[in-house]
Amino acid sequence: MFRFIFVAIFLILYLILSIPVFFVEWLIGKFNPHARDISSLRIVQWGFKVILKMTGVKVTVIGEENVPDEPVLFIGNHRSFFDILLTYSRCRNLTGYVAKKEMEKIPLLSTWMRFVYCLFLDRENPKEGLKTILQAIDYVKNGISICIFPEGTRNKGEELSLLPFKEGAFKIATKTGCPIVPISMNNTAEIFENHFPKIKKTHVVLEYGTPIYPNELDKDVKKHIGSYVENIVNETIHKNAELLKN
Secondary structure (H helix, E strand, O other), X not given: OHHHHHHHHHHHHHHHHHHHHHHHHHHHHHHOHHHHHHHHHHHHHHHHHXXXXXXXXXXXXXXXXXXXXXOOEEEEOXXXXXXXXXXXXXXXXXXXXXXXXXXXXXXXXXXXXXXXOOEEEOOOXXXXXXXXXXXXXXXXXXXXXXXXXXXXXXXXXXXXXXXXXXXXXXXXXXXXXXXXXXXXXXXXXXXXXXXOOOOOOOEEEEEEOOOEOHHHOOHHHHHOHHHHHHHHHHHHHHHHHHHHHO
């Protein structure tokens, strides 16, 4: 329970103290947009790394060298709020995350999210959802990676289960030709969600898969690329479950 309290206090202070930082970032952006982008990325990453340090989580990272130095579409399974912290804190370059529309209503936090190119997806409105995907495509064309969790919501089922991956998310890659990097995460719900409101010191596994280039896939595979990537993530989380037994 103490970890939860410490994390909550840090997060509140971080957001409050961000208010003057927003003005500085805005000012930097007026003269050097790229410098503002990088500084915003590093400031958010610093906050996430501090929170992860406070949780005491042990992270085993596999295949990080697989991430190419170009805009990519990160595709991952999603079981915990901490999935975002674990992955975003390791992004080498600008990466916008696709979040649910409700996150846009959270003061200060949503401001940081906009600064780092996050997009807000309205899951109840297909027309607005399409606009979000088109914006993500535009970001990739302009050198910004995108991360999306294509299960569409946080999976509350069994640890090694997956919800069906939604094919629409993969248009970001098929329309731009950017590589897809599968992200497979094990045991992240054990940090917080499995025993809310306690934050537990635990061991998680994060694996970055081999990049998948949509234009190099067979026509039939490309047509069902969501299922193809889902199978890769599914195989990986089952494989890595063995690492948590040691």
